[in-house]
Amino acid sequence: MKKYINPSASELETLLKRPTPGLNELEPLVEQVFNEVAQKGDEALLKYTELFDGVTPDTWQVSPKEMEEAGKKVPEDLKEAIRTAAANIEKFHLAQKTDSVRVETMPGVVCWQEKKPIEKIGLYIPGGTAPLFSTVLMLAIPARAAGCREIVICTPPGKDQSVNPVILFAATLCGVKKVFKVGGIQAIAAMTFGTGTIPAVYKIFGPGNQFVTVAKQWATRYQVAIDMPAGPSELMVAADKTAQPEYVAADLLSQAEHGKDSQVILVSTSNEFCEQVEQEITKQIEKLPRKEIASAAIENSRMVVVENTRMMIDVINSYGPEHLIISSADEEDICRAVINAGSVFLGNYTPESAGDYASGTNHTLPTNGYSRQYSGVNLDSFTKSVTYQKLDATGIKNLGVTIEKMAEAEGLFAHKNAVSIRLRDLENQE
Structure with missing residues (x-):
């Protein structure tokens, strides 16, 4: 490690730069894979899984039998460690649940906010030299706690077409039933568009190499959210x-x-x-x-x-x-x-x-x-806040003039009229 003693502000800025290379040069490849997956679905997945991973999967989805057999391959002491971790992660994330907020901002005007789960979640779990089964816990547990309806995992297969058994055990423990043997750019594209086999999702989570990083950012061009730039x-x-x-x-x-x-x-x-x-x-x-x-x-x-x-x-x-x-x-x-x-x-x-x-x-x-x-990822990462408001007759009378004045000042007279027509109706009723 290089050492610096009392560096100046300009020296500090230079020495604290990340060793991150520019990723723009990867975008043409990412765009190519995305376009093919969008057009050809599973056929494109097969092409790029063979090309990038050297694997030709017979099936994309991990079967219930494979999920069950995987659990038998994991040592009991590791299973117990995973269960302990899962319990702590669940406890911490469940504690993040908050009540809805309800306020009467003025007489007759009530506003409130409620959190709703994101319905369809995609989790990318790296394989390779360090299969991150812990990431399954970190993402699937809060997704389940938030009430997400569909949780999908994509993870690269090994040369024998198998998925790391500890990843599958963690997925089963978290109640995830849809695990697919696909990694890299093509996995992110599959969760973005959906294929004949893999469903499209609304938000993608998970770490990955530089190709996955760029692919996740590319997915945002297609109305798919991601956890964060990584x-x-x-x-x-x-x-x-x-x-x-x-x-x-x-x-x-x-x-x-x-x-x-x-x-x-x-x-x-x-x-x-x-x-x-x-x-x-x-x-x-x-x-x-x-x-x-x-x-x-x-x-x-x-x-x-x-x-x-x-x-x-x-x-x-x-x-x-x-x-x-x-x-x-x-x-x-x-x-x-x-x-x-x-x-x-x-x-x-x-x-x-x-x-x-x-x-x-x-x-x-x-x-x-x-x-x-x-x-960082937390329970709110898997939810969205929806706001509500309800005005009764008293509320529209109290707030109406304020809205009219503001709408007129912005030159939006249809906005003003939406209030005025109600105020006139109430006045006539009186």
Whole structure:
């Protein structure tokens, strides 16, 4: 990791840039796949699954028998761990339910708001070298809690046409019955348009590689919503000399092993502490099965030494990390001052892994600085708010003149007339 001591504002802006390549060059391929899936449906899915994944599926949907058999392949201790995580995730997300809001804004004028589930949800679950079965829990559990009527999972098949059994066990645990063996751009396109086999959805959730990222953004051109813009995973650790160097090194490496384009940042008020963390990284990285990936990510990563806590807070809010660990004697002050972060982890005993798997919070979070304006996935991500209003005779009398004046000032006389005609009718009745 490259280290910077008390960088200037301009230096800080440069060194905190994400290692994200431009994705515009991927758009022609994404457009091509989308167009073919829109026109040819399952036929196009077969073409691109053979081309990109080297697999020719006999069927797209995972059968009930495959779902049942998958559960038998998962070790009991892992099943129990998944059940524990699922219970915590469900408990936290159910607690986010809110009552409808009802207000009489003036006599005779009542306004209220209710949350309604998004009917059709699509979940993209990556496979490959790190099949993210935990993402099934993070997305399907709040979707079910919100009352979404249809939940569809797309996940890439292996060379033997199978889906990772732990993904299928998690899907069954969450009550998801529609799981399809398709990944990449073609999966996002299938959920966007629908095919002969895979249904179209209204909103798509889930992480993925750069092709999936661009495909999700492309899907928004076709009236399909997505959870958030996404990019490579990232972690910032804000620590002082009260933190444990070996813990911090382990946290940084836990995020670095996600992918070569991941980025981890350590911000500290102690240069000596940074040196200790660096020594621990060198020691711990040698024992990692994904050492090559983590090493590449560490090359994209930074250590920043600042003079005081105030500067540390400024760095955090400027960067807007996906994950933020605060391990400092001033953790409460820092926590209160942080406004740009996807999810925050406090203290020496709160690894980022807790949120990734089992504490209960959601691990689908804004990356690439989008925590400045986006929230992580939560129960509201699967709902939409509908507003209502009801005016009785008293209400239209009280509010009518206000509406007439405003409509006339905007030159919208039909709007004014919609009120005036009611007021005249009430006046005649009197």
